[in-house]
Amino acid sequence: MKFFKHFFIALLTASLCTFLPYFFDSSNYLTAGFAKSQIGFDSVLATTSAVNPTQTSSLVQQSQALYEAGQFVQGVELxxxxxxxxxxxxxxxxEAIALSNLALTYQQLGRWQEATEAITQSIKLLQTLKDSDSLQQQAQVFAQALDVRGGLELAQGQTEAALNTWQSAAKIYQRLDDISALIRNRVNQAQAMQALGNYLQADKTLISVRKVLKNQPNSPIKAKGLYSLGNVLRSLGYLNxxxxxxxxSYSVARVVKDAIAQSSALLSLGNTARAQIYAQFSLGNSSSAKDYTxxxxxxxxxxxxxxxxxPTVRLxxxxxxxxxxxxxxxxxxAKALLPQIQSQIDSLPPSRTGVNYRINFAQSLSKMIQNSVGPKDIAKILAQAVQVANSLKDERxxxxxxxxxxxxxxxSGQLADAHTLxxxxxxxxxxxxxxxxxxQWHWQMGRILQKQSDISAATAAYNRAYNALKSLRNDLVAINPDVQFSFxxxxxxxYRQYVDLLLQLPENTFQKSDNVIQARQVIESLQLAELDNFFRSPCLLPRIDLDKLVEKEKSTAVIYPIILDRRLEIIIRLxxxxxxxxxxxxxxxDVLENTVEQLQKDLPIASREPDVKQHSQQLYDWLIKPIESDLANADITSLVFVLDGSLRNIPMxxxxxxxxxxYLIEKYAISLMPGLQLLDPKPLHNVRLNALIAGVEQERLIEGKSFxxxxxxxxxxxxxxSEVRSSKELLNQEFTKANLQKQIQSTSFSVVHLATHGQFSSDxxxxxxxxxxxxxxxxxxxNLLKAKGESRQGTIQLLVLSACKTATGDKRAALGLAGVAVRAGARSTLATLWTVDDESISDFMGELYRQLDAGVTKSQALQRAQLAILAKENRPYFWAPYVLIGNWL
Structure with missing residues (x-):
């Protein structure tokens, strides 16, 4: 297996490339300028040529050709x-125009400081110009320079600054009535708004872009604008x-007979359909996934x-x-495609695009090694990619x-060479x-070291990968929006492999260990990363450390189950x-998850009580029995679960x-936490119960869905x-989005109770x-529930979502529930995992509010309300769907 030795070991020096997009499309390949920077580059160069068609401007034009060919180092020199x-x-x-283009080119090389210096100098120079004869042209170039700076700021995680910069550029484009540039600019703005969590603002911006494009006559510019908008909508998760x-975009391109725009639109349509495949698989819809395939x-x-x-689009x-x-x-x-692709790759000129094509090709071939594709051939392709990148001095x-x-x-098992590379x-x-x-390379190094049985060094490598991911938390999706589909x-x-290494300790040992604390922190980070990926932006702002609260609440234990490939780890905080x-x-x-999945299927069916009890016994033996004595010795009466994976889909x-x-509810008050942090806790018995209650009772048909x-x-x-001191009701026709927002904005409610259909999903x-x-x-x-801001007085203490359910067949559906709980801004959220259209839910809610009014904690009120139903009706279908997420006090 030493075939690699013939290729490039002597040439392989250290360097850095771009995070290869999951849906490979060079039109979306530029770093966080989102390919619009390329458009700005073109228009700036056109201005340069018109103003000064000299030998110097010829240098700028030559640099454009190098830029488009991916020869960025040479472009910088020119x-x-x-x-x-x-x-x-x-x-x-x-000079200002050349500096702006220089900033773009530096950005492609990851040379952020030099890029920043170039664009700053460009803008300063443009601000000194006062020639009245070319004010419009100067304004155009100034706006383009601002667009470049915004892309650079976003690429470095300075999202708010990027949005402000793009908004300044937009004002100029509006004055100039430059519709094409304004569309591009607003698409950029929408991405920044999304990254900041301003979803309604982002939606409004994209809707306005779509409206402007719709009113434009058919043209290549319109086709390109729609194409850019479609790609952004995919990256933000709006797949339909x-x-x-x-x-x-494709239709317009056909009308205007623009073959390049047609093929580009079709390529992106394929990428969107591919994203739909992963979405459908996550929802458990395998037949729909096949259709999208x-x-x-x-x-x-x-x-x-x-x-x-x-040809690049074809490739x-x-x-x-x-x-x-x-x-x-x-x-x-797949094998029938290989000769066509290989012949095109062999004829590629030296460029970053060519490097990326080779890497992409090799990555696919590496999954075909067991199907008549030789590792030696793949190594040769990658060696060529290294050679080309090295000749271009393109370290990324x-x-x-x-x-x-x-x-x-x-x-291939050649671990020493893998380590070197x-x-x-x-x-x-x-x-x-x-x-x-x-x-990615820290992770790869960790795997290699683990295979070499150097566990200590492997753990350190995983720690570096983990820390790198943490540093990217705010902008990983911005750097590569398609990571959401391959999360x-x-x-x-x-995260999971790192935890696996950290917890390779003797079975059933009681240890004070930095490794255990770190493992818990890593799982916490994974849960935050999942929510970030769900929302396409950072989610949870840490407020209060859960450990500190547990120290005050002496009867509460926190349990963190962690699902690993071959075992279940349970971390307990007493x-x-x-x-x-x-x-x-x-x-x-797989055994654990199959048990959970079957229980999840049985719970919403009242007649399956025996099956429910069988599976729930098994889960009790795995999750609770090993720690029973520890809980009893510590006089624990309340359990807080920070659940992992599929366990979030069932009530503990x-x-x-x-x-x-x-049942566990007969022994403990139970609540869930989406992580180790929660909003500043405030016991509900210290808050005047003032409720906004709303619901839809009648049958409805909305957006093609029947309720x-x-x-x-x-x-x-x-x-x-009857159980709260004051309330405002919105029933049926009165329960509209506008009325809900009006009430939230006008009054500080401690409780918001919504009795209506709802669904939680990983989509x-x-x-x-x-x-x-x-x-x-x-x-x-x-956005609605935070309309009054997050002031201490305005925070909702309890959000109740009655008659909601998790999406059928979606193994990660409870991610949507966690997302609602975190994003709603309420200190606690009480929701149902399946719909119970029965008088028991009315009885449950009545008892819940009676207990809350009596001054007990939220988790105790939930326990007592469930026990009241359990005393009348033993079948879990009626009493078990309720879960409390967040502050349990």
């Missing part, structure tokens, strides 16, 4: 020379809207067929098609090629401070100094102790009103609450 010559001739205007807009294949094939005048489409076929294990069809690309080749060595890739990545790539393959395993330890339960992940109250013949009557809503709301677009006239999506709920 632009620096142009800047110097413009300085010598005191041509301030063209992305499809519609890209279809419109065929759709994506057709789009890629059609894009390749009509892209004859732009992109074929590479994406190849990857899709390999993922679907359609190897015979070289690092990615080196690291990918190192991964191939790892796959990965280390070289790391050195280059870190020399550029490119953490978006460095974390479970490219991000989540890092009151008392240093009272943290873990227990190991040897149960394979259901766990059944076969020896005592009691049956909820016959007990009126009774439920009356019972709530953010399928997480909603029904109002009379619309589906209130989770993003809108976030």
């Amino acid at each position: 632009l620096k020379k142009a800047v110097a010559e413009f300085q010598d001739t005191n041509d301030v205007f063209n 809207d992305s499809h519609l807009v890209l279809e419109e 065929q759709t994506a294949i057709q789009y890629y094939q059609k894009a390749a067929q009509i892209a004859s005048i732009k 992109q489409a074929q590479l994406n098609l190849l990857r899709l076929l390999v993922e679907q294990k359609e190897f015979s069809t 690309s070289e690092s990615y090629a080196l690291g990918t080749l190192g991964g191939l060595y790892e796959q 990965t280390q070289q890739a790391l050195v280059k990545a870190e020399s550029l401070d490119a953490q978006d790539i460095a974390y 479970r393959e490219s991000i989540e395993p890092i 009151p008392g100094q240093d009272a943290i330890f873990h227990k190991t339960i040897k149960v394979p992940k 109250a259901i766990l059944y102790d076969r020896q005592q013949q009691k 049956p009557e909820l016959s007990n809503v009126t009774q439920e709301l009356k019972l709530v009103q 953010i677009e399928q997480t909603y609450i029904l109002t009379w006239d619309s589906l209130l999506k989770v993003r809108e709920l976030d």
